[in-house]
Amino acid sequence: MTAAPATEPLPATTPGTVPAIELRDVTRSFPGPPEVQALKGVSVSVADGEYVSIIGPSGSGKSTMLNILGLLDRPTVGEYRLGGVLTGALGEDERAAVRARQLGFVFQAFHLMSRRTVLENVLLPMLYNGTPRAEREPRAREALHRVGLDHRIGFLPGTLSGGERQRVAVARAVASRPRVLLADEPTGNLDQTTSAEIMALFEELHADGLTLVVITHDGAVARRASRRIRLADGRVSEVG
Template structure:
């Protein structure tokens, strides 16, 4: 006896939206600097980064990586083209609005750490929450939670100068994620670290990505770039075919 056709299985969750809004979208973006001669640091760049994606942006010196970071971080504006962050066209925002979006939706990790030397580890992590709109009662619990996540809850009262390079970068990561940003931008995050410590920091990034954080790492280190889910290579201001 032939079995009747089986009904489609009940969905266990919402289907992924095919038109989901990307976390980051650059459309025909160019950034020029006046001369003479005029320099086009980015030329007609089209890039899309999905929510929860882990992307590495690579390229040689002078390829446009720093210019792209400044635009992604709302520290600079494109000359031509569009930058949408979470679907919002950032070019129409005032400087105050851009600062507010930057504080609430973006986290930054830099090669040089950029910690305040006279503030404790806990105070360094608390600082960006003053500007992100985090309710006062939630700031210290979030800061301590972030420091525990990076393995530094036993260093909350230390000054940055008493920490190793790897520990300082972990503080910087905790500071970046304590505000619960939509996107974490990391600029050469292992540039000042030895190989073993670099591996620890990248493993930490992978844990954060596994929790759903959108991660964009700008690096010249191919070993670091290979750990990302996708690589975007810049050459002479243009996006090369994906690696």
């Protein structure tokens, strides 16, 4: 397949729609010496409800892209729009509020609080993102039911298997009903069977309309997405 030019938006939306995610000519540089450009003129568009994987080897720019998509970092050059909103114009407090309301995160390392129960772990983000108090526990229980963990609500994370802990992380990410779920190497700490179960769960969530972006170095994980974007040396080099 012919590589798409790094400076042209990657087609994902139809005319008249607002993409969930849009990067335009994004470069992220880190000072040296020598200066390092982790992303180089990247343009990517992800439609609402799309399931996209971003694949590339270590050092390709995946982590930098995740940090920009997650509003954890800013482009050095270029624009990032989330749901049509130009994020570069937002202050840090506004970015934190948008991140809490519109983005869900699933990481390789789970990042669960060891002394909090499963239910408490899922509830915690909703304490800070404006979810009405009366809706928090029903949403948390609904999310845990969705990932098949009703029977583990009162357990501590240390008593769960790796797959169960990742399911808690997924429940925590979706309980707030984000616009976009960002998953960073979500199967990196799991065996093959458990990895397949987690990816099947993502597919169920996507089928319900969730916009899903999975960042991975694993080709088998990437191929499960509806669309694949390849990063190499900071550039978008292939779209599948």
